[in-house]
Amino acid sequence: MFGPSPSAHAARKDYTHCTGCGLCLLVCPLWRRTHDLGLSPLGRAKALQYGAHATDIAVSVASCTLCAACEPACPEDIDLVGMTLNLRRHLVQPAMMASLLARMESRPSRPGAPLPAARSALLAGEALRAQPRRLERVAALLGGGAALRVHDDDGADLVQALIEGVSIPPPRRERFLAPLRRLDEIVVADGLLFYHLRRWLPGAKLTSLGVALGRLPAIRRGLRAGDLYVIEARAYHADYQRLVKHYDELRRACGCSFNLDLQRIAIPATAAGSHASIEPDDGSSQVRWILQGRNVTRIVLEHLDDGAAFAQICDLPVVQLVDLADDGSS
Ligand code: SF4
Numbered sequence: 492m493f494g495p496s497p498s499a500h501a502a503r504k505d506y507t508h509c510t511g512c513g514l515c516l517l518v519c520p521l522w523r524r525t526h527d528l529g530l531s532p533l534g535r536a537k538a539l540q541y542g543a544h545a546t547d548i549a550v551s552v553a554s555c556t557l558c559a560a561c562e563p564a565c566p567e568d569i570d571l572v573g574m575t576l577n578l579r580r581h582l583v584q585p586a587m588m589a590s591l592l593a594r595m596e597s598r599p600s601r602p603g604a605p606l607p608a609a610r611s612a613l614l615a616g617e618a619l620r621a622q623p624r625r626l627e628r629v630a631a632l633l634g635g636g637a638a639l640r641v642h643d644d645d646g647a648d649l650v651q652a653l654i655e656g657v658s659i660p661p662p663r664r665e666r667f668l669a670p671l672r673r674l675d676e677i678v679v680a681d682g683l684l685f686y687h688l689r690r691w692l693p694g695a696k697l698t699s700l701g702v703a704l705g706r707l708p709a710i711r712r713g714l715r716a717g718d719l720y721v722i723e724a725r726a727y728h729a730d731y732q733r734l735v736k737h738y739d740e741l742r743r744a745c746g747c748s749f750n751l752d753l754q755r756i757a758i759p760a761t762a763a764g765s766h767a768s769i770e771p772d773d774g775s776s777q778v779r780w781i782l783q784g785r786n787v788t789r790i791v792l793e794h795l796d797d798g799a800a801f802a803q804i805c806d807l808p809v810v811q812l813v814d815l816a817d818d819g820s821s
């Protein structure tokens with residue numbers, strides 16, 4: 492269904508192109524929560540246009556959840572997540588930098604590990620690795636063994652470095668990417684890593700974990716009308732034009748609805764990954780926004796971390812996408 496990723500982001504624009512149109516505000520969870528222009532992508536871009544430095548807008552830079560919902564909304568195609576991550580590099584604390592640099596230097600833990608025999612690999616990420624049974628189930632469903640290997644080096648340290656604003660040393664990035672270049676397909680569980688791999692490996696066949704599972708008949712048979720299927724926002728927005736088609740097809744085939752607004756931007760279920768220095772959000776405002784006006788009988792989650800926010804404020808059953816798989820052949 493999905494071929495190699497187009498080399499997106501090749502000619503993205505920077506903050507100087509912001510016209511102040513305000514469209515990014517409509518989808519930004521921080522704007523919705525605070526109605527503070529200074530915490531929005533518009534606010535950051537305009538501040539930079541008027542000569543602000545990262546330290547002048549540090550709270551705004553730190554509070555962005557990196558959900559990337561603003562990017563497909565921006566008519567100027569400004570690299571808004573890249574703008575925020577670049578600003579974070581000017582704000583990182585020395586202790587955090589030292590700790591993450593040491594972590595990255597020590598990866599991979601087994602230097603010179605043999606190349607994967609399989610032609611596809613799953614980059615599981617920390618959330619999925621913390622649930623070994625679920626990870627095993629995911630790997631089996633995606634065709635474990637000769638077909639797909641759970642890759643030892645899943646780039647979790649790089650994700651943390653990106654979130655914290657620590658520059659990734661080129662040798663570490665190359666150690667991570669070199670084995671991936673030999674693969675036919677890379678399935679990525681972490682949305683922020685998916686977003687960056689599309690830049691780092693143009694032409695590679697990258698698939699988000701949600702899409703990889705959503706292709707399987709064993710999962711599709713478990714989806715039904717009345718399900719609210721909660722898409723992981725970062726990966727979706729990173730490959731918006733293609734993934735809109737995937738989820739449209741899934742809706743037609745299975746009858747479920749999604750956490751999409753009228754422009755089909757994914758409403759993030761939580762502020763997970765935020766560097767928040769404003770008042771922490773328990774996710775309930777996001778979940779209320781998603782549930783508003785919907786007639787739903789069950790919540791189906793792509794991302795493991797989104798469950799708590801739903802469990803807090805609704806009585807509906809909450810299940811993980813992978814747990815829908817029946818025992819039939821996929
Ligand atoms: S990435 Fe998300 S939180 Fe950050 S500015 Fe864009 S929409 Fe707002």
Ligand code: SF4
Nearest residue numbers: 509510512513515565
């Ligand atoms: S949508 Fe783009 S151009 Fe419009 S205000 Fe936001 S960042 Fe600026």
